């Protein structure tokens with residue numbers, strides 16, 4: 281039995297749903313409302329994922345967290361098209377990319393999304409109520425970061441720096457895509473891991489980044505990515521409240 285705890289529009293949940301679709305793995309959905317109901321901070325969910333974030337995967341009673349770890353687990357544990365290169369060096373490169381996609385791309389998108397998406401989402405709560413919710417987050421680093429953002433907000437300068445870091449990674453991808461359709465040659469977890477963030481850049485109105493005229497290979501990659509059945513299926517997961 282495979283259950284994914286996820287939120288319909290979350291980038292990290294999309295990573296996992298793309299992988300599940302690409303490998304044609306059957307799974308059961310447990311939707312977690314991370315917006316109004318904030319189910320990700322309920323004690324029962326924190327027992328599954330102490331970081332208080334989606335996604336989390338439960339497989340035969342065992343829980344795996346961290347979306348990039350989950351997709352590697354799915355690729356290791358399930359049959360179907362392999363999404364990891366055979367060559368050890370390419371495997372290492374893939375893991376380097378996964379690390380950057382989480383710790384540079386996701387971290388900076390998260391910062392940029394704070395004023396645009398997070399603040400309006402919690403604006404109905406008093407500062408004290410927001411603080412109480414943050415104090416429930418199990419991961420001390422994330423808890424501290426959220427407390428600092430609550431106290432001081434995210435400055436325009438910090439957003440500019442974050443955009444520059446995103447541009448660095450997009451430039452790196454443009455170079456990697458020379459003479460190939462996918463980041464490592466064959467389609468892999470690296471392509472899956474970054475795809476939801478390209479959509480999020482567009483959704484956040486980061487027009488300069490999402491304008492592919494300066495990065496034509498990346499533009500072609502994004503078109504190919506959006507045409508894949510697995511990506512279409514993962515992005516089509518409906519908002520249960522719509």
Ligand SMILES: N[C@@H](CCC(=O)N[C@@H](CS)C(=O)NCC(=O)O)C(=O)O
Nearest residue numbers: 290291292314333334335346347348
């Ligand atoms: N490193 C984690 C990050 C997960 C994450 O930040 N998830 C976001 C949605 S994409 C979340 O649950 N946010 C809820 C919140 O911030 O309250 C992973 O890759 O699984």
